Amino acid sequence: MSHEAGWAHAPGALSGPAWLRTPDDVNALMPRLWSRTAEKVDGELHVGGLAVPALVAEVNTPAYVLDEADFRARAAAFRDAFSGCDVYYAGKAFLCTEVARWVAEEGLRLDVCSDGELTVAERAGVDPARIGYHGNNKTAMELRRAVVMGVGRIVVDSFDEISRVVSVAAEAGLTARVMVRVTAGVEAHTHEYIATAHEDQKFGFSIASGDAFEAVRRLLAASGVELLGLHSHIGSQIFDTAGFEVAARRVLAVHARVSQELGVTMPELDLGGGFGIAYTSQDDPADPAVLAADLGAIVTGECRALGIEVPRLSIEPGRAIVGPSMCTVYTVGTVKQVALDGGASRTYVSVDGGMSDNVRPALYGADYSATLAGRRSEAPPVLSRVVGKHCEAGDIVVKDEFLPGDVRPGDLIAVPATGAYCRSMASNYNHALRPPVVAVRDGEARVIVRRETFDDLLATDLG
Structure with a gap:
């Protein structure tokens, strides 16, 4: 009350x-x-x-x-549990030059969401090909820098950004590798401000409205971009995989539709992060090995039901490592x-x-x-x-x-x-x-x- x-x-x-x-x-x-x-x-x-x-x-x-030993151990636990997947450390949780180096040394990739975070990654010597770049309002200047640096993937978030990244790639004479951020319509059991997959918020392309499929269609029709797959993130401080199961089902349905109607099999799928940690005695977080087994079973099962190949999975723990x-x-x-x-x-x-x-x-x-x-x-x-x-x-x-x-x-x-x-x-x-x-x-x-x-x-x- x-x-x-x-x-x-x-x-x-x-x-x-x-x-x-x-x-x-x-x-x-x-x-x-x-x-x-x-x-x-x-x-x-x-x-x-x-x-x-x-x-x-x-x-x-x-x-x-x-x-430091704890940070490295948690990073290694996600790396080992999700063997065969790409683990991106979410730099927004906490990032400095030394931590970026630890991330690279432990075999993780790095997710950034601003020009400042990208600068820290560059200063730390992180391989640009192992960097993902998020953000709902990336400027042409920021996109140009990311493309020229050779950032491994840019997660596009709007039709305006699709136009910008296509233009930037053409100007630079380079290929931009991109993923499409989709909104799965999942109500994660977390605080309103950190639940990021329901419809009424600023991130991504809605699956329900058809915008997600249209974003894929435009990118496939464009030159200078390589579409890697779809990206979903349902929120933060989440303790069970029920939300991920619903999100995976909806996102993979779009993945399958792209293959069936547009004749393109996208190689990757990102289910985001948001894995919870214990702040008080009421919190009971899952072990990375359990998360890996559960998410792997969810994706494999959905792909089997849809009759499609299993894409390469990536996740983005931040809080679960550094918290x-x-x-x-x-x-x-x-x-x-x-x-x-x-x-x-x-x-x-x-x-x-x-x-x-x-x-x-x-x-x-x-x-x-x-x-x-x-x-x-x-x-x-x-x-x-x-x-x-x-x-x-x-x-x-x-x-x-x-x-x-x-x-x-x-x-x-x-x-x-x-x-x-x-x-x-x-x-x-x-x-x-x-x-x-x-x-x-x-x-x-x-x-x-x-x-x-x-x-x-x-x-x-x-x-």
Whole structure:
């Protein structure tokens, strides 16, 4: 039930969500929320063989801590599970030069959706032929650069873009390799803003209206383009394959129609990404091997029913690789006991970051977890709300979490599973400086994205 003042004030908010249980040990970690090397040692959080308190003493807080071994292991798990398929890491989740190199070294391809992301990929030395380029409004300049670089595939999203890419290819005297983004009309069980395959939204060509087939027909009739296949993406943070099954059935029906009516067998099919991860105890993500088996069975079964050859499958995990590999560490500045109606109270734990480094709770109402990271506590657990320092009532980092009742200013709080869409969506709201990304592995740390400075902040201010 909603409340006019927002979800934070809805009935039941004071008791926490039904899935949140009082922990037996408030100091313990829930392994599936954290990277593989994360552990508590005498109450201190360790990641990559390093004590987080010692690490942040060098780089300050807030800071993103990226477990390199975990990232590589998750990338390799998708590569191996989807052997025979093309796995594109979705750079929009989080991308920097070093991460782009890891992606290439682990044998994955890279999906970008802007000229800036393409620039990072180029700087990292990623083979352009292993890059896919997304976006619903790519300019002629962006398309020209992609074609000239030899990007492996451009996912076209509109009739206007078809005209642009054909024109750009002709001007350059080159062939543009393209896929057609289609809208399958699937309602993914996720937040409205990250469900991307229903009809009423900006992405792709509608299958139901016939636009998808018309887009294929125009591309096949054009010169200077090579049509690879159809691309579908049904949303993000998805935990089952039911939506993929419906999408595959509808997309493959178009694939078969193209073969039957236009005499062309498209060699590829992309089912996108959106595989969910565990942010809290309520989340139960699937293993890559299970996803591979399920998606493979879905595609094979549909192709058999349609009497067509199985196209080469590609997928685009982003969150599922980088999400659990990173945590964010904050310093507590203020702890308040706020009296509420009926004699109840709420504990507010204010930290030195917030919606500038993780906008997802404010934007989507996303849930996160947290732990005391710098010491062991013997105090009983208290239902708390971790909030940021920005001038917004909705600046909430963790809506509901049990923390020790003796949390105090100066304590470190760590939030797991912040690798996806936290640093990549970070802002300078209230003129905050975006935090660094520190990669840790085998007891060593290195800053791969430095903290912004006030000189950075003012560099574009010409006043």
